[in-house]
Amino acid sequence: RPTVNEAGASSKTVDYEQRRASSIQNQTQTAVHPNGTRQQLPQTIIIGVRKGGTRALIEMLSLHPGIAAAESEVHFFDWEDHFEKGLQWYASQMPFSYPHQITVEKTPAYFTSSKVPERIYKMNPATRLLLILRDPTERILSDYTQVFYNRLQKHKLYQPIETVLIKNGDINMDYKALNRSLYYIHMQNWLKYFPLSHIHVVDGNMLIKDPLPEMKRVEKFLNLSAEINASNFYFNKTKGFYCLRNHGRERCLHESKGRAHPQVASPILAKLYQFFHEPNRKFFQLIGRTFDWH
Numbered sequence: 448r449p450t451v452n453e454a455g456a457s458s459k460t461v462d463y464e465q466r467r468a469s470s471i472q473n474q475t476q477t478a479v480h481p482n483g484t485r486q487q488l489p490q491t492i493i494i495g496v497r498k499g500g501t502r503a504l505i506e507m508l509s510l511h512p513g514i515a516a517a518e519s520e521v522h523f524f525d526w527e528d529h530f531e532k533g534l535q536w537y538a539s540q541m542p543f544s545y546p547h548q549i550t551v552e553k554t555p556a557y558f559t560s561s562k563v564p565e566r567i568y569k570m571n572p573a574t575r576l577l578l579i580l581r582d583p584t585e586r587i588l589s590d591y592t593q594v595f596y597n598r599l600q601k602h603k604l605y606q607p608i609e610t611v612l613i614k615n616g617d618i619n620m621d622y623k624a625l626n627r628s629l630y631y632i633h634m635q636n637w638l639k640y641f642p643l644s645h646i647h648v649v650d651g652n653m654l655i656k657d658p659l660p661e662m663k664r665v666e667k668f669l670n671l672s673a674e675i676n677a678s679n680f681y682f683n684k685t686k687g688f689y690c691l692r693n694h695g696r697e698r699c700l701h702e703s704k705g706r707a708h709p710q711v712a713s714p715i716l717a718k719l720y721q722f723f724h725e726p727n728r729k730f731f732q733l734i735g736r737t738f739d740w741h
């Protein structure tokens with residue numbers, strides 16, 4: 448009797464899918480470099496969430512010698528003009544890697560783009576997905592801060608945070624950043640294609656506070672050998688965040704990571720925390736795990 452995985456697919460289907468995926472991988476193989484490396488489609492993708500800590504996650508994962516990470520966000524599955532270029536183009540955006548290495552890219556917008564789960568599934572149903580989430584209210588403030596700085600740079604006007612968060616005395620449901628924090632809605636789309644066992648949720652709040660245990664869990668999920676260790680991290684008091692140490696070289700993330708958020712009046716904050724209780728509960732139920740959010 449075929450065994451059934453969490454998505455309901457039989458093991459026979461999975462075998463077929465894996466063969467199909469490896470044939471796609473072979474068809475899109477780019478030229479082999481004389482040193483034995485080549486560009487490969489990612490076997491792992493960090494799908495989001497925007498402002499969840501995706502940069503920190505990919506940089507920390509890159510500490511592992513078994514990982515080859517794309518430097519910039521590729522936006523292959525969510526931008527039509529990129530998607531139309533096809534998988535060969537996608538592969539050509541990847542770093543050169545050795546056959547034993549896992550290629551990874553991060554595009555935080557994937558998590559909230561409804562077309563993306565099916566597209567990744569069709570590329571390779573065996574793709575391992577990493578999703579880093581943080582407290583949904585904190586995520587909104589971080590999202591607002593990002594847009595605020597972008598507009599400031601372009602000398603454009605920006606609205607104070609309270610006016611985007613509240614409309615006619617109530618939570619502004621039209622605010623895009625609010626929708627991005629409704630994790631259960633987006634997660635439902637992913638679970639239509641991928642079983643939970645293929646999606647590892649990283650606790651973004653914990654990655655900030657104490658990155659090592661989170662990274663050890665990621666290593667396990669990706670079946671990587673245990674390489675990342677305490678000496679890879681040190682706390683930088685000036686930045687207020689952990690920074691990375693690799694082969695004696697120390698570096699922190701870019702100054703755009705870890706910016707101060709705007710002060711929000713406490714009744715509004717309380718309203719937001721309250722608002723997210725139910726969506727968070729639904730999310731926890733979906734993934735069978737809880738997080739220490741407000």
Ligand SMILES: Nc1ncnc2c1ncn2[C@@H]1O[C@H](COP(=O)(O)OS(=O)(=O)O)[C@@H](OP(=O)(O)O)[C@H]1O
Binds near residue numbers: 500502555703705
């Ligand atoms: N070690 C370390 N150093 C600096 N920043 C860290 C770190 N770990 C997690 N973070 C948090 O990452 C948040 C940015 O998330 P993303 O990289 O996903 O943002 S983006 O969507 O790619 O723009 C960023 O959000 P803000 O604090 O709002 O700037 C950080 O809180």
